[in-house]
Amino acid sequence: MPGTPPPARRTVLRAAALVPAAGLGITACSSGGGGGDGGSNSSAPTTAVDLGESDEVKVGASKLYTDENVVVSRISDDEYKAFSTICTHEGCPINKLQGHKLICPCHGSQFDATNGKVLHAPAISPLEELPVKVEDGKIVAG
């Protein structure tokens, strides 16, 4: 005979309601590294890498190092900024720099190479900043 559902059913329904929220969290965080295509390397350096002569980046300019997935901007004579060029949208390596604007080949996100900020969606998170210094006239980042 019909009656009120047993308490266990209410518990099951409540648990089911939580699953989509948890799923969204996983989706937002699981994108790193899967989207790389066309490059031999699809991650930013995890250890320091030598990027060459510091004079290769003029004051006020930015340079993209596609093999290392790093962009370096020279803010002043002795101040540099470095960012990972792994797109924060779905992890594609960014391969295009126009002035200070980085353009992702996968879905068109754009970032400012001097501060890592998003200039154009779909990415919403800034690029990861990397430590950078000049040692013996060479730029070392990562």
Ligand code: FES
């Ligand atoms: S992975 Fe860069 S815009 Fe989508």
